[in-house]
Amino acid sequence: MAFIADILLAAGALAAGFYCFILSRRLRKFTDLEHGIGGAIAVLSVQVDDLSKALKQAEQASTASSNSLEAKYLKADAVAKRLEILIASLHDLPEAPRPAPTIDPFFVREPATPEEAV
Template sequence: MEILSDILLACGALGAGFYCHVLSSRLKRFNALESGMGGAIAVLSQQVDEMTQALETARRTASGSSDQLALLVQRAEATAGRLDLLLASVHDLPEVNDHVRRPRFVRRRRDLEAAE
């Protein structure tokens, strides 16, 4: 009985050793930087870093644009207030009389005859 248990124990140890060898070779292929998943993970990690930098740049640009837009809105509101004041002051001006002579430009016959 002891011999049978020793044989089963040796078979189990050999099976576990074979299983560990298979896992080791798979892990080496998985972590290979050139051809395996390790290379893909390295490339993806680099792309994530680049995207993070691009996102930070876009965030800074958007913040600057937002500040500039807020300044332009304030200027537009101030200008609209001034335009309202100017329109109100135009309504307060006296009306222009139509009988006031406006300057006219008249051609004389002498100029027309000389042109021909």
């Protein structure tokens, strides 16, 4: 009976060893930097760095655009207030005299009467 238990124990140890061997080969392929998940993680890490740089550049550009737009808005607001004052001051001016009707320099013949048309 002890002999059978020893054989089963040795078979179990061999099976566990074979399982560990297969598992180590799979893990080696899994963490390979060129073809496995390790390579994908390395590529994604580089892409995240590139995206964070692009995000910083976009943030700087948007800040600069915002500052420029705000300055232009303030300038336009000041000009609009000045135009309002100028338009309000035009209401105080007297009305300009209306120009005399112009005479047409071309001769226009009177339409013929029905008696002359016959």
